[in-house]
Amino acid sequence: xxxxxxxxxxxxxxxxxxxxxxxxxxxxxxxxxxxxxxxxxxxxxxxxxxxxxxxxxxxxxxxxxxxxxxxxxxxxxxxxxxxxxxxxxxxxxxxxxxxxxxxxxxxxxxxxxxxxxxxxxxxxxxxxxxxxxxxxxxxxxxxx
Numbered sequence: 001x002x003x004x005x006x007x008x009x010x011x012x013x014x015x016x017x018x019x020x021x022x023x024x025x026x027x028x029x030x031x032x033x034x035x036x037x038x039x040x041x042x043x044x045x046x047x048x049x050x051x052x053x054x055x056x057x058x059x060x061x062x063x064x065x066x067x068x069x070x071x072x073x074x075x076x077x078x079x080x081x082x083x084x085x086x087x088x089x090x091x092x093x094x095x096x097x098x099x100x101x102x103x104x105x106x107x108x109x110x111x112x113x114x115x116x117x118x119x120x121x122x123x124x125x126x127x128x129x130x131x132x133x134x135x136x137x138x139x140x141x142x143x144x
Contacts, residue, residue, distance in 0.1 A: 003054055003125075003133035004118050010046045011110045014039065018103045026091045033090050036099075040082065043106070045144050047075055049137040057133055058117070061124040067117050074109040078102060 001009075017039040024032035051072065059068040085098045121130070 001134045001138065002127070002130035003137055004121060004130060006134045006137055007046070007050070007054065007118075008114065010042065011114065014043055014046065014106065015110065017042065018106065021099060022096075022103060026093065026095070029090045032095075036090070043078075043082075045141055047079075048144070049140050051075065053136050053140060054133060057129075058121060058124070061120075064117070064120045064124055067112075067120060071109065071113065071117065074105065074112075078105050078109065081105065 017035060021032065021035045021039055024035065055068045055071065058064045081098060081102045085095065085102060088095045088098055125133070
């Protein structure tokens with residue numbers, strides 16, 4: 001599987017889970033916690049393979065450097081919000097507001113990757129290079 005396909009699949013799973021988490025309430029603490037835990041694990045692995053494998057390879061191309069820098073900053077922003085979310089009890093009324101902010105930022109990040117970044121990636125990488133990156137990313141995911 002090529003790198004872009006792998007990332008898109010991860011992102012689709014994240015979108016689905018974010019919708020499910022957003023539909024939970026303070027009364028559904030157990031469901032909220034289970035779905036959030038699954039989402040957080042997936043987002044963390046996804047972020048790691050992007051930062052360790054995909055972004056460094058893409059940043060080597062001058063045409064892509066700025067979009068990679070922006071993506072890294074978006075990761076940091078989401079990480080900061082997630083840290084606040086981790087410190088908020090699932091039944092706290094502020095949890096949903098913080099999650100909404102997290103969801104909006106992740107969705108914005110996904111949209112930019114799927115439009116701008118992936119378009120540039122297809123221009124600067126060959127099909128074989130995308131396959132090699134995908135294989136490295138799959139192996140990294142499997143080892144986590």
